[in-house]
Amino acid sequence: MSSNNVKPPGWIQRLVERFCEPYLFEGITGDLEELFAENVELRGPAKAKLLYLLQAIGFFRMRFKKKSQTTSNMKAIWHNYLLTSFRSLKRHKAFFAINLVGLITAITCSLFALVYIYDESQFDEHISDAENIYRLYKRHINETEGVDHLTYETSGMMGPTMTDEYPEVVSFSRVLPWWDDVILTYENKNIVSEKLYIVDSNFLDFIGEDLILGDPKTVLTAPASIALSEQLAKSIFGDENPLGKTVVGINDVDYTVTGIFKEQPRQSSLQYNALVSWSSTVPNVGSLNYSWMNNWLAQGIYTFVKLDKQTDPKLVVDKLPDMMQRHFSERADHYFLKLMPFTKMYLHGEDIRHGRGFRSGSITFVYTLGLSAFLVFLIASVNYVNIMLSRATQTKTEVGIRKVMGSSRRQLMGRFVSETFISTLIASIVSYIIILLLLSPLNMVTGKEIPLSAFYQPIAIGAIFGFIVLISLAVGVYPAMVLSSPPVSSILQGANEIGTAGWLRKCLLTFQYAISIFLIVCTITVIRQTNYLQNKPLGFDKEQVLVVGLRNEVGEKVDVFENELLNHPNILSVSTSRSVPGGGNYSTTSFPEGYTDELTTRIFGVDQEFFETYGIQVNAGRTFLKGSIADTNNFVVNQEMVDFMGWDDAIGKHIRFSPDGESYPIIGVIDNFHYHSLASATIEPMVLYLETNQAWNTSIRIGEGNVRETIDYIDDVWSRLATRTPLDFFFVDQWFNDQYIKESQLLKMATAYSFISILLCALGLYGLTALILLQKQKEISIRKVLGASLTSIISLVNRQFIIVISIAFLVAAPLAHYLVSGWLEKFVYRIEMGTIAFILAGGLTLLISLLIVSMLSIKTANTNPSKTLSNE
Amino acid sequence: MKGTNLGELEELIMLTVALLYDEAYGVAVMKEIKKRCNRSITISTVHAALARLQSKGYVDSRYGEATSERGGRRKHLFRVTKAGQKVLEQVKEQRNAIWSEIPSVAFNA
Numbered sequence: 001m002s003s004n005n006v007k008p009p010g011w012i013q014r015l016v017e018r019f020c021e022p023y024l025f026e027g028i029t030g031d032l033e034e035l036f037a038e039n040v041e042l043r044g045p046a047k048a049k050l051l052y053l054l055q056a057i058g059f060f061r062m063r064f065k066k067k068s069q070t071t072s073n074m075k076a077i078w079h080n081y082l083l084t085s086f087r088s089l090k091r092h093k094a095f096f097a098i099n100l101v102g103l104i105t106a107i108t109c110s111l112f113a114l115v116y117i118y119d120e121s122q123f124d125e126h127i128s129d130a131e132n133i134y135r136l137y138k139r140h141i142n143e144t145e146g147v148d149h150l151t152y153e154t155s156g157m158m159g160p161t162m163t164d165e166y167p168e169v170v171s172f173s174r175v176l177p178w179w180d181d182v183i184l185t186y187e188n189k190n191i192v193s194e195k196l197y198i199v200d201s202n203f204l205d206f207i208g209e210d211l212i213l214g215d216p217k218t219v220l221t222a223p224a225s226i227a228l229s230e231q232l233a234k235s236i237f238g239d240e241n242p243l244g245k246t247v248v249g250i251n252d253v254d255y256t257v258t259g260i261f262k263e264q265p266r267q268s269s270l271q272y273n274a275l276v277s278w279s280s281t282v283p284n285v286g287s288l289n290y291s292w293m294n295n296w297l298a299q300g301i302y303t304f305v306k307l308d309k310q311t312d313p314k315l316v317v318d319k320l321p322d323m324m325q326r327h328f329s330e331r332a333d334h335y336f337l338k339l340m341p342f343t344k345m346y347l348h349g350e351d352i353r354h355g356r357g358f359r360s361g362s363i364t365f366v367y368t369l370g371l372s373a374f375l376v377f378l379i380a381s382v383n384y385v386n387i388m389l390s391r392a393t394q395t396k397t398e399v400g401i402r403k404v405m406g407s408s409r410r411q412l413m414g415r416f417v418s419e420t421f422i423s424t425l426i427a428s429i430v431s432y433i434i435i436l437l438l439l440s441p442l443n444m445v446t447g448k449e450i451p452l453s454a455f456y457q458p459i460a461i462g463a464i465f466g467f468i469v470l471i472s473l474a475v476g477v478y479p480a481m482v483l484s485s486p487p488v489s490s491i492l493q494g495a496n497e498i499g500t501a502g503w504l505r506k507c508l509l510t511f512q513y514a515i516s517i518f519l520i521v522c523t524i525t526v527i528r529q530t531n532y533l534q535n536k537p538l539g540f541d542k543e544q545v546l547v548v549g550l551r552n553e554v555g556e557k558v559d560v561f562e563n564e565l566l567n568h569p570n571i572l573s574v575s576t577s578r579s580v581p582g583g584g585n586y587s588t589t590s591f592p593e594g595y596t597d598e599l600t601t602r603i604f605g606v607d608q609e610f611f612e613t614y615g616i617q618v619n620a621g622r623t624f625l626k627g628s629i630a631d632t633n634n635f636v637v638n639q640e641m642v643d644f645m646g647w648d649d650a651i652g653k654h655i656r657f658s659p660d661g662e663s664y665p666i667i668g669v670i671d672n673f674h675y676h677s678l679a680s681a682t683i684e685p686m687v688l689y690l691e692t693n694q695a696w697n698t699s700i701r702i703g704e705g706n707v708r709e710t711i712d713y714i715d716d717v718w719s720r721l722a723t724r725t726p727l728d729f730f731f732v733d734q735w736f737n738d739q740y741i742k743e744s745q746l747l748k749m750a751t752a753y754s755f756i757s758i759l760l761c762a763l764g765l766y767g768l769t770a771l772i773l774l775q776k777q778k779e780i781s782i783r784k785v786l787g788a789s790l791t792s793i794i795s796l797v798n799r800q801f802i803i804v805i806s807i808a809f810l811v812a813a814p815l816a817h818y819l820v821s822g823w824l825e826k827f828v829y830r831i832e833m834g835t836i837a838f839i840l841a842g843g844l845t846l847l848i849s850l851l852i853v854s855m856l857s858i859k860t861a862n863t864n865p866s867k868t869l870s871n872e
Numbered sequence: 873m874k875g876t877n878l879g880e881l882e883e884l885i886m887l888t889v890a891l892l893y894d895e896a897y898g899v900a901v902m903k904e905i906k907k908r909c910n911r912s913i914t915i916s917t918v919h920a921a922l923a924r925l926q927s928k929g930y931v932d933s934r935y936g937e938a939t940s941e942r943g944g945r946r947k948h949l950f951r952v953t954k955a956g957q958k959v960l961e962q963v964k965e966q967r968n969a970i971w972s973e974i975p976s977v978a979f980n981a
Contacts, residue, residue: 007943024923026935027948031898031915034942058916063923 006045008036008052016056020064028059077411084398085419095391096423098767099384102760103427106380107467108434109756112442113373114463119450120361123267123346128208129306132170134313134339136162136303137352142334145600145644146682151353157296158337159303161327166319168311173206174278175199175270175302176293177357178250179583180549182274183725184236185248190724191236196250196274197357198281198293204261206306207270213243214259220277223286227259229273250276252552253287266449269346271359296328302355304342313339350742351826362742364823365446365749372753375515379757381475382508383764388416388479389505390771395483412484413477420476424468432464445748447741506804509768513808513845516761519754520841521816525833526747529824532831533740539673539683540581541615541701542733546711547580548698551725554718555695562698564717570705571713575609578694581675582735590687592645593654593663601641602675602684605691611670613701621651621668624690631690634667641685642669655687677739678829699732762848765801769853773797773860780857781865790861797857801849809842816841878930878963884909885921886960889931890952897936897947898922922950930956 016032017025032055039048089096124130136159137152159172176198184191197203201220204211204227211219212230219227226249233242242257249255255276264270280286281293292298307313320337328335340349350362395416402412435442436455443450454460554561562574579585585605589598608624608631610616619639624631635655642650656663672683702710711729718727737744773780780793817833824830878886888904889896902918905911925931936947952960 024919024948026945027898028919030942030945030947031919033945034899035915037941055915058914059919061916061920063920 006037006040006048008033009049012053012056016059019060019066021066024064028064032056077407078414081411081415081418082422084415085422088395088419089422092391092394094770095387095767098763099387099423100427100430102380102383102763103423103471104430104434105756105760106377107424107427107431107464107471109376109753110373110467111431111435111460111463113369115450115454115460116446116448117366117370118459119267119448119454120347120366123359123361124269124343126265126268127342130342132306132309133207133342134305134307135342135345135349136305137338137340137349139336139338140334141336142600144597145684147600149353150351151299152302152340152349152355153299153353154301154303154337155296155299155328156293156301157327158323159305161323162305162316162320165323166316168308168316170306170308171202171206172303172305173200173203175203175304175357176281176300177272177302177355178276179356181728182250183551184232184274185724186236186245189236191232192726193232193274195272195357196276197270197272198276198278200278203275204259206304209261212260212262213241216259219259220275221279222256222258223277223279223282224253224255225258225277225280226255227261227275228257229263230260231263232273233257233260249274251288253280255280266451269359271357302358305339313341362746365742365746368746369749372519372749375519376753376757376760379512379515379760379764381471382512383760383767384420384471384475385479386505386508386764387767387771388420388476389482390768390775392483399484409484413480416480416483417472417476420480421468421472424471424476428464428468445745445752447745505768506800509765510804510808510811512761512764513805513849514812516754516757517809517812517841517845518816519750519757520844521813521837522820523747523750523754524837524840525820525824525831526743526750528831528837529827530740530743530747533678533743533827533829534737536678536829538581538736539616539671542581542736544702544707545614545732546700546702546714546729547582547732547735548700548714548718548727548729550576550695550698551722553722553724557721558695558698561717561721564720565698565700565714568710568713570703570710571700572703573609573613573701574698575607575613576692576695576698577607577610578605578691578696579603579675580697580699581614581673581732582730583697585675587684588657590685591656591659591663592641592685595645599644599685602686604675604686604688605694606688607692608690610688610699613699614673615701616673617671619669619671620649621666623668623670629690629692631667633664634690635664636668636670636688637666638670638683638686638688639672640683641687644685674736677736678827682828758845758848761845762852765849766852766856769797769801769856773856777860777863777868780860781863781868784861785865785869790858793861794854794857798850798853801853802846805842805846805849809838809845813838813842878959879921881913881917882921882925882930883960883963885918886925886930886952886956889922889950890957890960893951894949896950901950925956926950929953930959 013029016029020028032052035055036048036052039051043051127133135152136154137150138154139148139150141148156174159174162169163172178196178198181192181194182196184193199220200206203220205216210216211227214227219225226247228236228242236242236247237245242260245257246254247257261275264272277286278293281288281290283289283291283294293301307316317338321332324332324335324337340352346359347361347363347366349360350364354360399412402415407415432455436452439450439452439455550558550561558576562576565571565574585602587600587602590601591598604610606624608626608628611618611623621636623636624634637650637655645653647653650666650669653666654663655666670688674683700714714729715727776797783793783796816838820837821833824833884905885901888901888908892900892904898915898918901922902913902915905913922931922933926933930953931950932953933948933950936949938944938946
């Protein structure tokens, strides 16, 4: 053969050699090499090597496999190892239990976090073409007024204009989620839709949803068309064919059902079950006649655009200031339009005000959960390693004898890793069961709806196996290495401590404490901030005020309603208005006297009783006269307006709402009060005007009497006046608390995790101290015999733990400070970081630790020295 | 030991081993089958079949002399055993018997 110099790849040969029966090996490689030499001649070396590999792969089958070297002797050894592992777990029940509890907690926390995060990441996956869809949002800046926030609110003209003017914008679709529940009436059935959107005719096609019934081309084209979800249609029409039927909906207009679509899945940002055609709102076309939805000025529409595949969204964003300049120059300096990718909208849009009707997650929460779970996992791992290391003294005789009998280091490590493996296996099974049992309370706390089936998915099962392998290897191997390390001579001679383990154990302990202190500081701060938000004075008396949302039905008879209510002794005051804290108010621009620019102003339309019902303090002048409409052309403003304008005496100053409109005088100044969530909004300058013909909400102040009975009375009055609609009300203080739902979820989770972390730390400390004391028993006994006092012995043991905790504190405190102050930054109204959280965290850890250590050392110190010293 | 019946490929390989007599090793068997039946079999399949036949006792094997070819590796040579010969003859007889009794109309229709 001429090409003897070309050799087949050696690594393949070695693999084959390792795998194949030695007797067959020579024949096999010989044949392979013969073919290889031929192929080199025929097809060149490169191809020959590839063929060699492919042919060699064919030999990796069971028939050629080396008969296992694991002889029956090896089996016996492994059998023995497993047996000893079980026995040792059984014998050291306390430590086994500590390890097991630690592992179970860690695996449960991590598994839940994993499934939660996975679930969050799966949102909006069902929407085809999602990667080309963007949601328009804007940064609203106004330096003179101190406004700077992100919001999805856009005007109805932005989407159409972008699509007209820029070829890379393929299409747009606008959405207006209706502010309120809508009652759909068919014959004598009234069904509530809490998720109604008004959308452009292309909406369903835009997000790639198919219709079950109806013509996709025309479904939402005609004015007063409505498309319903399958479920909603079923509850309204039963088994009748819904197409072409009419339902009474928004503003008591008749809507024709033109299509039926599938329910949105749970994991969707878009939440709708009824869609009304946009054309219904266009003036002169549809009966809703909302000109504001179709102009530049009003900002209340949500806009989605679809870009061409090849387009870089940044380039489109760069063109938008120019569009604003040309069409809406008044706001070009205040509104900066941006695009949020649809796929990122759910998790990454939490800082953007998103309005009712959309579901949104929180990346902060996801990160916090992931980090907390990871930290708890670390603490538990450290516990495990620490306790295993401390057992070196107990296992060394076993190791010594096994070594003498000829066990290799690797086999011995296997012996200890198998012990970890058994513990982890048990812990994983228990964790899995715990999670399945705890799922619904966990869902409640985190505000999610993870179904049970999520835990049967490959990801969850895979995670369990992952944990078992990971923990067995990552956590089990190091102690196994240490435990199996000592040379036979030193073991059998009876040398005491194993060298390296001591300082390492202290490092691990420090690390563990640092994590724990860190988590406690974070939790305390979150608790303080949430309490602060919930208890901050709102400028009015929020307790015992409830707001009834009026429907047209009762709105028409509101006088009767009010009078009936006032007949009840426990109803102190009643006010009917468009605006209430938490709803019905909006912002616009005004032109106060002496201010050349336009001023963003919060507008409240209220009646004469509003101030009394909410207990709002009057700072100057007076409010609207009761029982009279004489004040229709007068304004009341809030203190913020006066402060912003720098007026000494606001009474008599004039305000107008358009540059050439009528101006009206101010008759009173009231104290600032909050009308939005304190988490994001400041108080703006406010104008309150008298409005008695907009019966949207009735606010009712009730007295100290029986609340339940009073509500029953209200309901009774309501149902006498309303036939179609049920009573719908909320307590104002409850409404404000509901605004902090994200914070309170974060709070609950942070509390749970830091509680678990400190528990695990305490558990680990308990185990560690017990083991150390076991080793030091003789030392302590001798000290006692020589006359040491109980306190000196306790302080001897405690001293090192105090040092450990101090170092941990020094590491954790700055880190926690940095992270938490970053979180606080996001709040307009926030607490000072202060030192209280640090003092509490440090103190609490120190106290618990000293308590555990002292208890254990007292027990040891109180044993009779003769007992411990006698058995040598 | 598994059943004694012979697979089609096993039969073919045994016949080839008998044909090649003293030169029957993996590559040679593979090439002979390719030449005669125009059938491509991978080398590992040949080895697997031979190993299976050996475990059934129909072939036995030895190693040949080392040469400078094949990276200095000896050939793993196979030979059909008495038992193998018997089973091959059995198969042949069974087939012949069936052939002889097929009515002539069966293939003429």
